[in-house]
Amino acid sequence: MSTNQRAHDLDRQYVFHSWSAQAALDPLVIAGGSGSEVWDFEGNRYLDFSSQLVNVNIGHQHPAVVKAIQDQAATLATVAPAAANLTRGEAAERILARAGEPFSKVFFTNGGADANENAIRMARLHTGRDTVLSTYRSYHGNTGAAIVATGDWRRMPNQYARGHVHFFGPYLYRSEFWASTPEEESARALHHLERVIQSEGPATIAAILLETVPGTAGIMIPPPGYLAGVRALADKYGIVLILDEVMCGFGRTGRWFAFEGYDVVPDLITFAKGVNSGYVPVGGVAISAEIAADFDENVFPGGLTYSGHPLAAASIIGALDAMESEGIVENARRVGAEALAPGLAELQEKHPLIGEVRGEGVFWALELVADRGTREPVAPALIGQLKKELLARGLLPFSADNRIHVVPPCVVTDDEVARALAIYDEAFSAVR
Template sequence: MTEEDLDARAKRLDRAHVFHSWSAQAGLDLPVVAGGSGAVVWDHAGTRMLDFSSQLVNVNIGHQHPAVVDAIREQASALATIGPATANLRRGEAAARIVAKAPAGFSKVFFTNGGADANENAIRMARLHTGRETVLSTYRSYHGNTGAAIMATGDWRRMPNQFAHGHAHFFGPYLYRSEFWATTPEQESERALQHLRRVVQSEGPQTIAAILLETIPGTAGILLPPPGYLAGVRALADEYGIVLILDEVMAGFGRSGRWFAFEGYDVVPDLITFAKGVNSGYVPVGGVIISDEIAATFDERVFPGGLTYSGHPLAAASIIASIDAMDGEGIVENARRIGAEAIGPALHDLAARHPLIGEVRGEGVFWAMEFVADPATRAPLPAAGIAALKKEIVARGVVPFVADNRIHVVPPCVVTGDQVAEAVAAYDAAITAVEAS
């Protein structure tokens, strides 16, 4: 069978038998991915694409990192699986690697299968620790597609799935489209914090178990928190005895140019959720890093949660290898440098030359270009315009991450300056083509 035949067979089998998430099924025409290396993927025919989506913003270490692949292979040979009610060396080593990157006062990790159930279990811990029920989260957020996690999510995906209880939402800061008539980052921070205070007071502080925030909202637009905002949320949570959960599922493990995004914002949460970049999704895994105070709640009290694959040895081996490789190869530092020296300047240059780009924002390898139909009114570019942009970018050999009226520029942390230049040239040409149409 030729490579072209393999691509055709992959598409045929996919259309015949695979039911895809977040999609109407009939019109799907998905790209075939057969292999990858670093920031590049290809199909069976060898057609190369720069992966500037990191798939779902999770392949932080890049595709097929040899140390991680070898660690999974070696662990599979030694012990492919074991239940969670055991002590396993790889699981313990993985947890130790993770807490070594966390702030002081965090000693325990509860492993899950991904980010959604990490948030699900963090919410459970907060409710049991406080004896309260309500969870506050922002409208512009995504926390996963399980019961409590999808209810904590603020975007449209919550609405067909509202079967959990005890959730309320508020507006987080977003200066470009301020809900608070703010004109400076400082104003946006102050007014967003006052809004949150009023929501806490109106919902009843004695009922609120947790405030759940993405440190940097990702799918919602890569919304960097303005100065003082996260520290202000921390102070508000302390004032009312509320647990602060920071969702680092997308922002963590190098994506922001730091091990955890919150390290840049003068805040330490009570619970940290993670997944994605901890092992770049080579094996499904996530978890909750638990402060010592909350962990102590369950010293003599049963924690009523668990998963068959919690701390799976293949996942644990991949975490160890990923963190060690990221340490040894300076991968987090590369993400920070490439964002400051290559991605940021290049995207700001595009914005200066293309009126379709309303705003550029980001850090590390975590950036967004927000597209507008009119720079004066900031009216979002309609869906047809974004679809045209995506088509033009793909035609130029780049896999984009598209969300609403934005293109998110989210390559692996191992991306090179030359690859950034290649992708930016593709964005430039694609925007020019759409502007001319």
């Protein structure tokens, strides 16, 4: 039996996969990776234009991050969160240096879902209110409050948390507001949000929780003035603004934080994924000084055994230092503007299946339609066929609903983008 087959068989016999009906699964075996590529035990190589779960921002097996983890493991592999640990403190210092004012503290978690969970808890304690507003097109994680804050179908079997209300965010391609321009979409979406706030009762609302740039929901770039308008509404009604940067943060949009491009500063930032590219599970909340001060004398009623785990903290230091010294965030911005944007626009012009291209940095979505006039989404079977065509040509895709997301690591090169664009072109030609 080949090693590939053994890995596949062990997975199918013993591993229970997330978000899946188990019987029909046929997972791809991945044995190793480097930069923007992964491979199996038989030497089949794939351009990873999924970044796994849009988290391997620094690329696979970056030597600086691997060494940071190895060195920390040799020094101190684990320590309780109540202790002071130099590595943890330096990781927090680096994150806050990127976040800027008014952020003063970091609460570390095990991932993005529990980052959002604890940000919600902080907002409720800070305001003395209960309700959390979030959009229908969103994903915030798979824990109690985070999954109910999520707007897609995954919350429906998991409605166990209290106090969540959803509203429609801007999405001009499929506008809920009969808008015809980005400016109209922004103004009407803000009017809708304010009416939801007023109708729910401002004095009941603790937080507005938004992905700065919604990721799994479709990489919808906020229209002009929208996030600044949300900030103004939050201030008007005394509501905490939480920006979920779990997927869009740390280089993904070509900026350290996505919100830096939208004239907005939140009260709480949630992060995970790109902060260390997933080499060790970690996430966290960057907390404004005002909210952090609430817990100077009052106990914060939350904690995790692995909060600020030293291996995770070391991986953050290794990742952020390498991203800075190697210009990786700048590379993501440049590649997005100079290679991905024009290349994907050419694909759209050539292939009628592509109804809209949207994104920035290394964070793009191709929305696929059966008819450009009606914008009817393509059938799921076509997405499945397209994924097979891409894999057969050596590209690992990321798909969601009727979309293919183009989300390579931030270290992707121009040559790799050119190879990927040629593969996308061939795959679209094969399925039309």
